[in-house]
Amino acid sequence: MNELSPLLAQLVNGLIIGSIYGLMALGLTVIFGVLKIVNFSHGEFYMLGAYASYFVSQTMGLHPVAGIFVAILATFFLGVLIEKALLTPLYENKVERKDEYALLITFGLSLFLINMALAVFGPFQKSAPALTGGTIDLGVITLSSGKVLAALIAIALLLIMLFIINKTWLGTALRAISQDRDTSAIMGINAKRLGSIAFGLGACMAGAAGALLGPVFLVYPIMGTVPAIKSFVIIVLGSMGSIKGAIYGSLLVGLVESLGVFFLSPAYRDVYSFLILILILLFKPKGLFGGAQWNN
Amino acid sequence: MLEVANVEAGYGKIQILNNLSLSAKENKLTLLIGPNGAGKSTLLKTIFGFVTPSKGSIRFQGEEISGLPSHKLANLGIGFLLQRVSVFPDLTIEENLKLGAWSFKKDSARVAQRIECMYEKFPILKQKRSESAGLMSGGQKRMLEIARTLMPGPRLILVDEPSAGLSPKIAKEVYRVLHELRDEGITLLMVDQNIRESIGYSDHVYVLERGQVSSESAADEIEKNLKQVVESWLKF
Numbered sequence A: 001m002n003e004l005s006p007l008l009a010q011l012v013n014g015l016i017i018g019s020i021y022g023l024m025a026l027g028l029t030v031i032f033g034v035l036k037i038v039n040f041s042h043g044e045f046y047m048l049g050a051y052a053s054y055f056v057s058q059t060m061g062l063h064p065v066a067g068i069f070v071a072i073l074a075t076f077f078l079g080v081l082i083e084k085a086l087l088t089p090l091y092e093n094k095v096e097r098k099d100e101y102a103l104l105i106t107f108g109l110s111l112f113l114i115n116m117a118l119a120v121f122g123p124f125q126k127s128a129p130a131l132t133g134g135t136i137d138l139g140v141i142t143l144s145s146g147k148v149l150a151a152l153i154a155i156a157l158l159l160i161m162l163f164i165i166n167k168t169w170l171g172t173a174l175r176a177i178s179q180d181r182d183t184s185a186i187m188g189i190n191a192k193r194l195g196s197i198a199f200g201l202g203a204c205m206a207g208a209a210g211a212l213l214g215p216v217f218l219v220y221p222i223m224g225t226v227p228a229i230k231s232f233v234i235i236v237l238g239s240m241g242s243i244k245g246a247i248y249g250s251l252l253v254g255l256v257e258s259l260g261v262f263f264l265s266p267a268y269r270d271v272y273s274f275l276i277l278i279l280i281l282l283f284k285p286k287g288l289f290g291g292a293q294w295n296n
Numbered sequence B: 001m002l003e004v005a006n007v008e009a010g011y012g013k014i015q016i017l018n019n020l021s022l023s024a025k026e027n028k029l030t031l032l033i034g035p036n037g038a039g040k041s042t043l044l045k046t047i048f049g050f051v052t053p054s055k056g057s058i059r060f061q062g063e064e065i066s067g068l069p070s071h072k073l074a075n076l077g078i079g080f081l082l083q084r085v086s087v088f089p090d091l092t093i094e095e096n097l098k099l100g101a102w103s104f105k106k107d108s109a110r111v112a113q114r115i116e117c118m119y120e121k122f123p124i125l126k127q128k129r130s131e132s133a134g135l136m137s138g139g140q141k142r143m144l145e146i147a148r149t150l151m152p153g154p155r156l157i158l159v160d161e162p163s164a165g166l167s168p169k170i171a172k173e174v175y176r177v178l179h180e181l182r183d184e185g186i187t188l189l190m191v192d193q194n195i196r197e198s199i200g201y202s203d204h205v206y207v208l209e210r211g212q213v214s215s216e217s218a219a220d221e222i223e224k225n226l227k228q229v230v231e232s233w234l235k236f
Helices: A005-035 A042-058 A064-091 A098-121 A145-167 A169-179 A181-186 A191-213 A225-237 A243-263 A266-283 B040-047 B070-076 B093-100 B108-121 B123-127 B138-150 B168-183 B195-199 B219-224 B226-233
Strands: A135-137 A142-144 B002-011 B014-024 B029-033 B055-060 B078-081 B156-160 B187-191 B204-209 B212-218
Touching: A005 A042, A005 A064, A005 A142, A005 A145, A005 A169, A005 A191, A005 A225, A005 A243, A042 A064, A042 A098, A042 A191, A042 A225, A064 A098, A064 A145, A064 A191, A135 A145, A142 A145, A145 A169, A145 A191, A145 A243, A169 A181, A169 A191, A169 B093, A181 A191, A181 B070, A191 A225, A225 A243, A225 A266, A243 A266, B002 B040, B014 B029, B014 B040, B014 B055, B014 B187, B014 B212, B029 B040, B029 B168, B029 B195, B040 B156, B040 B187, B070 B078, B078 B138, B093 B108, B093 B138, B108 B123, B108 B138, B123 B138, B138 B168, B168 B187, B168 B195, B195 B219, B195 B226, B204 B219, B212 B219, B219 B226
Parallel strands: B029 B187, B029 B204, B078 B156, B156 B187
Antiparallel strands: A135 A142, B002 B014, B002 B055, B204 B212
């Protein structure tokens, strides 16, 4: 059994990181489903969430868990504001090439936020305090309590999001908009307002992921790039727009990464998820849940 | 109930409606007929705010509604049955109906009561309440669309080609239901290509040609010289 414990530790680690990636990928999926745009600035909301949480716990001296909630609120409102300011021309028939507009706007926003963070926070890596100290000894493996707490919070947030999407008026309306925007207007749903809320929800999930992973990795202006690329990998391999795909895809990526680290080499950690993506798309070009809709 | 006066509207530089005026009287089924491209569907879209008129006024119960965003019209008591299939395919039938009650979503007792009311009227929907709406047959989808439109108790319903794509038997059923609605006191403004069938159910008919009203009369009158009217469309 003892020979297996490093493997087991890696697997658990993979699931922990996977559940946090899941938050980020689900955020991307919500934005894609409702607004039909790919948010290229998703990684920067992750970065801002990490900074928000870092400052709440380091500068203000509050508990790191409080920092996570501040990060969620801050990125939600920032997301709503940015959507209102930059993306509403998409729905007022002012823009001729909507996809290109959304691509340029969100990509530009990404560069802007990175450089703003460089100017405001400086280029140096900051290490955020762990959510909680100590370890949990399971006999076979020992886990850091901070990581376990981060995963539990991520799972709780995922469940809350799934509840909102599947069981509330807001979620039903968001799913309706993602399927048929004109008909939801006929129902009296203000798709423009809910679009801003959807962007805010997507952004705050990235913000939460950043706040949760800040203590695991480090906090710096371009910290969002790799997680953002990974969430793109996740939603593509799980089928664009599928909620199920986003969640299972992130667990898969988390597991494959840690198995790769264990059996091959930790140096290529970021390569394994791309390998999986290539393999899945070779055999299932529509992704794992091909054809599945946004609400599945 | 609904007064459209001197409306001009179109898509981009292409003008479809030219100084068009008509009205839909309370508790009546008003039918719009005309050749393809006459602007029938565009008129309904303009009334509902999907197309913004460049000129003219649209008044509903005396209140100006032109230029209002579409989502505000549901709250005023106007419903719209689109020509194409418009159920939310990946929502359940019950969720589809619920969204019909969006304008009074905070009153959960009333929402539940309206849903029950619709289940009574359309029993097939109750049987399939937790199935995805996308899995239903064409006729059942149409019934769900009608039930969903009725959820908030609208005063006026715009109807675009209610029988498009349906079998004659189901089309008849749809007309029967629409006729019942009129008898219950709902005003209907309907566009239809299936003239022979729909004219028998209407009260008043407008003929549209090139974005204008070319004639209007009581339904039974136009029924008599329907042949002439349709032949006149073939001339241009």
